Amino acid sequence: MQEPPAAKLTSRESDVLRLLALGLSNRLIARRLDISEKTAKNHLSSIYLKIGATDRTQAALYARKLGLIGPRRNATSTPASVPASAPASIPTSVPESPRVPEGDASPTGPTLTTREQGVLRLLALGLSNRLIARRLGISEKTVKNHLSSIYLKIGATHRTQAAIYAQCVGIAS
Known part of the structure; x- marks a missing residue:
């Protein structure tokens, strides 16, 4: 990009x-x-x-x-990137990081398998499920299964949240 x-x-x-x-x-x-x-x-x-x-x-x-969004922004302060004319309904802070289910909590976050980390890294690069499958030599259905598991572990509900999570924890590099 x-x-x-x-x-x-x-x-x-x-x-x-x-x-x-x-x-x-x-x-x-x-x-x-x-x-x-x-x-x-x-x-x-x-x-x-x-x-x-x-x-x-x-x-x-x-x-x-x-820096339009970022972790741990104070909800009461308006970041410099928000124009003064912005409607009041525009959120100026990011919701807290996705919650990790209690059983999977660790100091560094949820435990993802090596394969899940690979899938998440490719997702964060913007690859489709089809391209992830081709790159890893697995089926598209297997990619979907890995993504479901990843979403559950990190508390994400969609690809964009998972990609942002991957960038925050350094998987997307």
Whole structure:
């Protein structure tokens, strides 16, 4: 993924990108910003083009790298990247890290198998299930099973959350 300067994004595109990185769907992004779902999709298309992303996961990782979202932000303070004109409904902090089920808790987080770490690393690079399967020499169904297990262990509900988790714990490098 290319990394052109973030200055190319309009303030509205930054808002859309921030909400996308928080894991919101196009519908919820549109509701939060009081725009139509079609407009949200158009903003996302423009964002992908400007930052060189091909999917939501890459865009979310890019937003994190820019500091549009980040771990342990204070919910009462507004980060510098939030424009003063931003609607009050735009979250300025990231929800807490996904919760680890009590039985799997360890000082470094949940225990992922070597294969699960490999799947998570490739997911964080933006690869589809099909490409992950090809790269690892396993079936697509096996990739889906590994992802289900990963999501359960790290408390994620979708790919973007898992990719952000992988970056936070250093698996995505």
